[in-house]
Amino acid sequence: MSRGPLTGLRVVELADEQAEWAGKLMADMGADVVKVEPPGGAATRQIGPFAGDVPHPERSLHFWHYNTSKRSVVLDLGRPEGRVAWLRLVAGADVLIETTAPGTLDTLGIGYAALSTANPGLVMASVTPWGQSGPYLGFASNDVVQMAMGGIVNSCGYDDHDLPPVRPGLNQSYQLASHHAVIGILTALYARPAIGRGQYVDVAIHDCVSLCTEFAATHWFYSGAFVNRQTGRHASPRETARTQHPAAGGGFVNIAQTHNDRVWGRFLEWADEAGLGDLLRQFGDAEDRLARASEVMDCIHAVMATRSAEEVWHEGQAMGLPWGAVRRPEDWLDDPHAAARGFFHEVYEPELGRTLKHPGPPIAFTGHPGEIRRAPRLGEHTAEVLAELGYAEADIPAPRSIPTP
Amino acid sequence: MSRAQLPLAGVRVLDFSWAMAGPQATRLLADFGAEIIKIESRARPDLARTSFGPHPHGIDAFGLDSSGYFNNFNRNKRSISLNMQCPVASEVFAALLRVSDAVIENYSAGVLAKWGWTYERMREEKPDIIYLSMAGPGHRGPYSSYRTFGPTVQALSGMTHLSGFPDMEPAGWGFSYMDHTGGYMGAIALLSAFYQRQQTGAGEYIDLSQIEAAVALTGTALLDYQVNGRPSARQGNRSHNPPAAPHGVYRCQDEYDRDRWLSIACFTEEQWQALVALMGHPDWAAAAEFAALEARVANQDALDGHIDAWTRPRLAHDTMQALQRAGVPAGVVQNHKDLTERDGQIAHRGLFPRITHPLLGEYLIDGLPINLSETPGGVRTPAPLFGEDTDDILRNLLGYDDDRVAALQESGALT
Numbered sequence: 001m002s003r004g005p006l007t008g009l010r011v012v013e014l015a016d017e018q019a020e021w022a023g024k025l026m027a028d029m030g031a032d033v034v035k036v037e038p039p040g041g042a043a044t045r046q047i048g049p050f051a052g053d054v055p056h057p058e059r060s061l062h063f064w065h066y067n068t069s070k071r072s073v074v075l076d077l078g079r080p081e082g083r084v085a086w087l088r089l090v091a092g093a094d095v096l097i098e099t100t101a102p103g104t105l106d107t108l109g110i111g112y113a114a115l116s117t118a119n120p121g122l123v124m125a126s127v128t129p130w131g132q133s134g135p136y137l138g139f140a141s142n143d144v145v146q147m148a149m150g151g152i153v154n155s156c157g158y159d160d161h162d163l164p165p166v167r168p169g170l171n172q173s174y175q176l177a178s179h180h181a182v183i184g185i186l187t188a189l190y191a192r193p194a195i196g197r198g199q200y201v202d203v204a205i206h207d208c209v210s211l212c213t214e215f216a217a218t219h220w221f222y223s224g225a226f227v228n229r230q231t232g233r234h235a236s237p238r239e240t241a242r243t244q245h246p247a248a249g250g251g252f253v254n255i256a257q258t259h260n261d262r263v264w265g266r267f268l269e270w271a272d273e274a275g276l277g278d279l280l281r282q283f284g285d286a287e288d289r290l291a292r293a294s295e296v297m298d299c300i301h302a303v304m305a306t307r308s309a310e311e312v313w314h315e316g317q318a319m320g321l322p323w324g325a326v327r328r329p330e331d332w333l334d335d336p337h338a339a340a341r342g343f344f345h346e347v348y349e350p351e352l353g354r355t356l357k358h359p360g361p362p363i364a365f366t367g368h369p370g371e372i373r374r375a376p377r378l379g380e381h382t383a384e385v386l387a388e389l390g391y392a393e394a395d396i397p398a399p400r401s402i403p404t405p
Numbered sequence: 406m407s408r409a410q411l412p413l414a415g416v417r418v419l420d421f422s423w424a425m426a427g428p429q430a431t432r433l434l435a436d437f438g439a440e441i442i443k444i445e446s447r448a449r450p451d452l453a454r455t456s457f458g459p460h461p462h463g464i465d466a467f468g469l470d471s472s473g474y475f476n477n478f479n480r481n482k483r484s485i486s487l488n489m490q491c492p493v494a495s496e497v498f499a500a501l502l503r504v505s506d507a508v509i510e511n512y513s514a515g516v517l518a519k520w521g522w523t524y525e526r527m528r529e530e531k532p533d534i535i536y537l538s539m540a541g542p543g544h545r546g547p548y549s550s551y552r553t554f555g556p557t558v559q560a561l562s563g564m565t566h567l568s569g570f571p572d573m574e575p576a577g578w579g580f581s582y583m584d585h586t587g588g589y590m591g592a593i594a595l596l597s598a599f600y601q602r603q604q605t606g607a608g609e610y611i612d613l614s615q616i617e618a619a620v621a622l623t624g625t626a627l628l629d630y631q632v633n634g635r636p637s638a639r640q641g642n643r644s645h646n647p648p649a650a651p652h653g654v655y656r657c658q659d660e661y662d663r664d665r666w667l668s669i670a671c672f673t674e675e676q677w678q679a680l681v682a683l684m685g686h687p688d689w690a691a692a693a694e695f696a697a698l699e700a701r702v703a704n705q706d707a708l709d710g711h712i713d714a715w716t717r718p719r720l721a722h723d724t725m726q727a728l729q730r731a732g733v734p735a736g737v738v739q740n741h742k743d744l745t746e747r748d749g750q751i752a753h754r755g756l757f758p759r760i761t762h763p764l765l766g767e768y769l770i771d772g773l774p775i776n777l778s779e780t781p782g783g784v785r786t787p788a789p790l791f792g793e794d795t796d797d798i799l800r801n802l803l804g805y806d807d808d809r810v811a812a813l814q815e816s817g818a819l820t
Contacts, residue, residue, distance in 0.1 A: 130750050168576070188780075
């Protein structure tokens with residue numbers, strides 16, 4: 001058992017896929033995160049893939065990934081006794097993370113006004129698609145819509161512009177908003193002793209995506225220029241040399257900084273081993289190589305195709321070059337570097353009767369690495385948490401219709 | 406708002422970070438009022454000052470103060486010029502440590518240690534100091550000497566592999582997503598360490614690996630592989646989980662004659678029916694192959710062809726508005742002209758303020774996407790000129806007198 005940096009912090013989460021990542025980050029770092037679910041279970045239990053591809057609320061790999069280390073409490077907020085338990089739960093918490101549509105909780109009388117009156121120290125973070133007001137408030141939202149409207153999709157895709165731009169990754173808009181929610185929450189907690197109270201944290205997914213665009217923003221602000229998407233490299237106002245090359249065996253590599261004089265000589269020796277050094281010797285000094293960047297890249301292309309992606313990566317790094325293989329996430333599961341760092345945590349999964357490797361908290365506190373626990377079953381901790389709130393066993397409101405696994 | 410009213414007032418961070426991941430982390434803390442002291446040297450200038458443009462008045466117009474990019478990522482911070490390779494610089498750094506809360510750097514492993522500053526050595530000066538390193542592979546492990554940039558981290562982690570069309574090479578990310586996100590993780594790391602210090606009084610060494618941060622962000626890929634034996638794969642613009650169809654990015658017309666695209670995604674029957682109604686109930690939509698979600702998912706190539714034919718002659722923003730009014734999730738693939746001039750929600754939220762830089766002039770700048778009700782943060786001052794605060798920090802923070810400052814200048818440590 002290891003103590004994470006947020007040990008002692010009490011968090012209540014009423015969140016769907018838009019902010020489950022925020023709760024997970026805090027829970028994996030030691031916070032006690034109580035996830036409040038409706039009697040039928042959180043909607044994210046319906047998101048696949050499922051273990052064995054059998055859809056079931058206790059077999060959602062989405063839920064297993066995004067809800068590690070949390071406790072699950074079933075409360076029916078549509079019923080008075082559920083709302084009473086909710087108010088008692090949040091009254092004893094430091095933090096509430098929620099993703100309900102603006103106004104929902106206030107209409108039920110259990111929103112920020114009521115909660116902060118009962119618990120002035122509460123830090124409440126709302127993660128919503130567009131914030132709490134504004135002209136797009138009624139707009140429907142999902143990850144691809146957010147990634148498009150925030151400008152990220154505009155930078156991602158292929159050299160061939162007959163192909164649509166690409167939504168990169170999965171759920172990244174939600175993870176972006178979750179990161180900002182955690183930053184806002186921890187900032188408010190830091191300020192709490194000084195100002196003597198908690199506060200409300202408003203995070204809109206659209207804002208977070210729109211501020212995660214790097215050069216696209218600065219080219220526009222300072223030059224009025226648009227960036228154009230390019231295969232496997234930065235979008236840019238002008239075409240740039242490719243950095244992604246096929247390697248032997250079907251993989252790809254990402255290479256950069258090959259043109260500079262410090263490394264060019266070593267790169268030639270490396271190419272000689274493949275019998276292709278002379279191909280590169282046709283170019284002159286660094287200036288000439290830069291001027292003929294695309295030609296140079298074509299030749300590098302030919303050299304790369306003689307090695308596997310893993311070989312290019314390790315051999316390039318041995319030369320001091322920031323090269324990389326295009327790996328799959330699962331390539332790290334048995335990687336010696338990940339093992340030496342203890343990155344993956346073995347977590348026993350009773351549904352399967354075996355352990356699974358989960359990524360550890362990506363923020364490795366060397367003295368307090370934290371501990372990943374499996375995602376909770378629906379209502380697994382209802383009795384436990386309500387007892388902590390002072391409910392006698394007989395007074396615990398019966399959650400309706402919990403499906404049996 | 407004065408710094409004293411800001412939520413992180415009183416926090417002081419010594420910031421060796423450069424390029425982007427580290428500066429993104431300290432940008433967030435600076436926006437909330439932490440005093441961020443960038444420790445810079447002409448011997449090792451920040452890439453963001455030199456090679457990262459644009460430089461609106463020319464790359465060397467104002468020496469190391471010419472980059473708009475640098476201004477965007479370093480507003481609200483201070484700068485001291487201190488060449489850590491000079492032996493006397495160590496005295497200054499030790500004095501700074503004694504009055505600071507945290508040290509952050511995103512060099513490759515070993516750089517700070519080479520200057521004599523391990524975590525243990527820092528603790529001798531300040532027992533509860535918090536030290537955050539942000540190297541791509543982290544500071545421990547067999548690849549700890551490896552060097553990375555954002556695109557390298559994205560390639561190694563699986564982020565690149567997961568982006569693009571399944572039957573093509575990876576499209577990857579068209580920017581350094583992991584420099585942004587590594588920075589968010591860095592800010593969370595420091596704030597978590599502050600929380601821990603409030604509770605226990607103890608500092609911490611945080612060995613953040615940007616590769617690990619990126620692997621953790623690949624969602625269910627690792628579990629699907631372990632549980633179902635399914636290798637991770639690109640999905641193009643489609644959604645397998647939860648299933649949706651149509652779910653894609655479709656070509657439209659544009660007023661400015663650029664290529665122009667609109668995302669449309671229907672997860673529910675209601676959304677699909679609303680789309681069909683808006684399209685005027687075309688005959689093809691009534692066919693059995695598109696009758697239910699399962700059928701639409703199975704026949705998505707044909708479905709995408711029909712949707713694309715419908716969107717192609719239409720203006721993107723008008724179509725988005727019409728679709729959203731009808732209850733269909735849709736969003737224009739916006740560029741920065743759209744974000745800063747056309748997006749009514751962003752205007753409502755004031756997401757892009759303006760800032761006047763003393764040399765560059767007045768420009769838009771990325772705002773702060775976190776709204777605190779009692780102690781809001783925000784953009785207050787432009788990025789510091791190179792070494793702008795050196796004299797003030799030496800005299801007023803460290804209490805050095807004229808002679809001492811002169812001796813330091815003489816030694817070459819302040820370059």
